[in-house]
Amino acid sequence: xxxxxxxxxxxxxxxxxxxxxxxxxxxxxxxxxxxxxxxxxxxxxxxxxxxxxxxxxxxxxxxxxxxxxxxxxxxxxxxxxxxxxxxxxxxxxxxxxxxxxxxxxxxxxxxxxxxxxxxxxxxxxxxxxxxxxxxxxxxxxxxxxxxxxxxxxxxxxxxxxx
Amino acid sequence: xxxxxxxxxxxxxxxxxxxxxxxxxxxxxxxxxxxxxxxxxxxxxxxxxxxxxxxxxxxxxxxxxxxxxxxxxxxxxxxxxxxxxxxxxxxxxxxxxxxxxxxxxxxxxxxxxxxxxxxxxxxxxxxxxxxxxxxxxxxxxxxxxxxxxxxxxxxxxxxxxxxxxxxxxxxxxxxxxxxxxxxxxxxxxxxxxxxxxxxxxxxxxxxxxxxxxxxxxxxxxxxxxxxxxxxxxxxxxxxxxxxxxxxxxxxxxxxxxxxxxxxxxxxxxxxxxxxxxxxxxxxxxxxxxxxxxxxxxxxxxxxxxxxxxxxxxxxxxxxxxxxxxxxxxxxxxxxxxxxxxxxxxxxxxxxxxxxxxxxxxxxxxxxxxxxxxxxxxxxxxxxxxxxxxxxxxxxxxxxxxxxxxxxxxxxxxxxxxxxxxxxxxxxxxxxxxxxxxxxxxxxxxxxxxxxxxxxxxxxxxxxxxxxxxxxxxxxxxxxxxxxxxxxxxxxxxxxxxxxxxxxxxxxxxxxxxxxxxxxxxxxxxxxxxxxxxxxxxxxxxxxxx
Numbered sequence: 001x002x003x004x005x006x007x008x009x010x011x012x013x014x015x016x017x018x019x020x021x022x023x024x025x026x027x028x029x030x031x032x033x034x035x036x037x038x039x040x041x042x043x044x045x046x047x048x049x050x051x052x053x054x055x056x057x058x059x060x061x062x063x064x065x066x067x068x069x070x071x072x073x074x075x076x077x078x079x080x081x082x083x084x085x086x087x088x089x090x091x092x093x094x095x096x097x098x099x100x101x102x103x104x105x106x107x108x109x110x111x112x113x114x115x116x117x118x119x120x121x122x123x124x125x126x127x128x129x130x131x132x133x134x135x136x137x138x139x140x141x142x143x144x145x146x147x148x149x150x151x152x153x154x155x156x157x158x159x160x161x162x
Numbered sequence: 163x164x165x166x167x168x169x170x171x172x173x174x175x176x177x178x179x180x181x182x183x184x185x186x187x188x189x190x191x192x193x194x195x196x197x198x199x200x201x202x203x204x205x206x207x208x209x210x211x212x213x214x215x216x217x218x219x220x221x222x223x224x225x226x227x228x229x230x231x232x233x234x235x236x237x238x239x240x241x242x243x244x245x246x247x248x249x250x251x252x253x254x255x256x257x258x259x260x261x262x263x264x265x266x267x268x269x270x271x272x273x274x275x276x277x278x279x280x281x282x283x284x285x286x287x288x289x290x291x292x293x294x295x296x297x298x299x300x301x302x303x304x305x306x307x308x309x310x311x312x313x314x315x316x317x318x319x320x321x322x323x324x325x326x327x328x329x330x331x332x333x334x335x336x337x338x339x340x341x342x343x344x345x346x347x348x349x350x351x352x353x354x355x356x357x358x359x360x361x362x363x364x365x366x367x368x369x370x371x372x373x374x375x376x377x378x379x380x381x382x383x384x385x386x387x388x389x390x391x392x393x394x395x396x397x398x399x400x401x402x403x404x405x406x407x408x409x410x411x412x413x414x415x416x417x418x419x420x421x422x423x424x425x426x427x428x429x430x431x432x433x434x435x436x437x438x439x440x441x442x443x444x445x446x447x448x449x450x451x452x453x454x455x456x457x458x459x460x461x462x463x464x465x466x467x468x469x470x471x472x473x474x475x476x477x478x479x480x481x482x483x484x485x486x487x488x489x490x491x492x493x494x495x496x497x498x499x500x501x502x503x504x505x506x507x508x509x510x511x512x513x514x515x516x517x518x519x520x521x522x523x524x525x526x527x528x529x530x531x532x533x534x535x536x537x538x539x540x541x542x543x544x545x546x547x548x549x550x551x552x553x554x555x556x557x558x559x560x561x562x563x564x565x566x567x568x569x570x571x572x573x574x575x576x577x578x579x580x581x582x583x584x585x586x587x588x589x590x591x592x593x594x595x596x597x598x599x600x601x602x603x604x605x606x607x608x609x610x611x612x613x614x615x616x617x618x619x620x621x622x623x624x625x626x627x628x629x630x631x632x633x634x635x636x637x638x639x640x641x642x643x644x645x646x647x648x649x650x651x652x653x654x655x656x657x658x659x660x661x662x663x664x665x666x667x668x669x670x671x672x673x674x675x676x677x678x679x680x681x682x683x684x685x686x687x688x689x690x691x692x693x694x695x696x697x698x699x700x701x702x703x704x705x706x707x
Binding site for chain 2: 020023024028030031032034035036053056057079080083084086145146147148150151154
């Protein structure tokens with residue numbers, strides 16, 4: 001928790017910005033899905049080009065409503081965690097897991113069908129980059145600089161400073 | 163409180179800001195999401211309210227209670243097998259094949275769908291097929307679970323056996339009307355595959371037989387009448403969403419052997435296993451040959467090619483929605499350009515049907531709302547999906563298992579909304595996809611062709627249902643509970659006459675006219691239209707040249 005000693009103010013600021021932006025992205029996706037009752041991951045899962053049997057199991061009749069609910073809940077919690085600065089390490093790990101699922105269902109591997117994308121990708125795409133960003137956020141926690149965890153950190157620090 | 167103050171001792175305002183600064187960001191993002199959804203929903207609701215199209219399913223056909231109905235099947239070929247599965251009877255071979263297919267592919271739900279299909283409370287008590295191998299296959303599979311199925315060598319024996327209440331007929335076209343007529347006259351209910359008849363004369367005779375025997379329930383096998391998107395399309399047209407429809411484009415696009423009627427020839431087919439004379443009936447007496455027996459759709463003597471097999475689907479789909487009836491004029495052309503294998507029905511065909519007096523309603527000044535052409539354009543040499551489009555002054559509708567409506571940039575009805583930017587003519591104003599985000603697995607190019615046309619299955623409460631099952635169920639319900647089948651003899655009459663007009667125009671090479679008052683296709687003096695229709699060698703102008 002002594003990251004501030006190692007990092008300059010500007011470096012911390014940049015990391016906080018990164019954390020907020022990733023959280024912002026997760027939260028907005030979650031909110032849009034939460035308020036669109038007809039939304040379902042079924043189409044995305046059924047059209048998976050890699051690990052098809054696993055993803056079609058997730059899309060099956062008995063699983064899909066659980067998967068949809070968990071997906072929305074995860075997006076909201078990860079987003080809120082990263083923005084508020086609360087349990088950011090847990091949120092980062094969950095976020096990496098979720099992004100890797102999205103990535104593996106439609107990976108931009110050479111020779112794999114790419115479907116409709118707004119850009120061109122080879123092995124690395126935006127899901128993978130966002131996952132890497134979360135890895136940075138996981139390794140360089142900033143929630144004691146900006147976030148709810150500052151409250152608890154202060155509490156802990158208090159005895160040692162007096 | 164004192165404790166709290168102590169707790170936050172050493173906390174500056176700056177600390178508090180840094181601790182809680184995320185909260186307003188979270189609130190802003192959350193609010194933006196809600197706002198975005200609300201705006202999209204408002205626009206959607208506005209359009210839906212404006213269009214007021216109802217995507218409600220039809221009332222379910224009545225209960226299947228009472229004594230089991232005894233069904234006889236005539237013709238256990240490709241379609242016969244499909245119809246039997248919809249009725250609840252699958253062959254052992256099919257069950258085994260589906261079980262192994264499902265084991266290899268968890269997405270293959272055909273066996274599970276079949277097993278979960280509602281029981282129609284029927285006995286399959288009799289079967290008639292003139293190919294021993296098929297008849298024996300049926301007997302092997304259907305004499306199980308308390309069902310007793312008996313074979314008849316002759317359809318008349320089956321009809322008059324006293325062992326059936328109803329028959330399903332899935333034979334080559336030239337046997338449709340004679341068999342259906344014999345059954346109806348014996349008071350037996352009939353489910354007849356399309357096209358309803360093979361000649362013009364039979365069309366009148368079968369209608370007459372049905373009129374004289376109103377107790378026998380008669381249905382033509384146009385199963386797409388159960389397709390939910392078509393019912394939604396009917397509602398859209400009733401609300402005058404499209405304005406004056408002046409042109410309808412329907413198409414057949416196939417590029418595989420099965421789609422060109424190159425059906426498999428059974429290795430055990432021989433004069434010993436096939437009753438050849440029973441197959442020929444009134445057709446020209448030609449020596450036994452398996453090509454004619456298994457691929458009968460390729461000859462006018464037994465089948466009717468594109469106009470009878472596939473145009474009938476498209477015509478009836480549109481007739482089901484618009485109820486425009488028989489066209490005043492039909493012009494057709496085409497040729498045999500891909501499958502030069504001795505067939506005499508065309509493999510490329512264009513049919514223009516004219517309805518000069520028909521109207522779907524208008525939004526412009528009076529006098530600009532009448533007249534419509536239905537184009538049927540078919541090829542068996544390419545499968546680029548051209549779809550079905552109803553083109554109105556105000557909007558165009560793409561019709562299949564899904565339904566999409568686009569406003570026309572020059573529409574009168576939507577002019578203001580287009581100007582206000584609330585309607586974008588390049589974005590659908592209405593889309594109906596009963597399968598929502600589901601992706602359906604289809605097995606072959608031909609199956610995909612049918613599925614896209616809404617001919618294989620439809621949806622009830624978001625669940626995929628075999629439309630043939632619903633169509634047979636509707637027929638059985640009319641037998642049990644009364645009511646009229648959605649595709650009865652009048653609809654079949656219109657379908658058959660329209661198809662025969664197309665076949666005739668193709669063969670004669672001129673515009674064929676329907677006299678609505680006299681209910682006849684106008685012939686030149688001395689012209690025998692049915693002889694022309696059946697003649698294997700008539701016409702073929704392009705191939706001969």
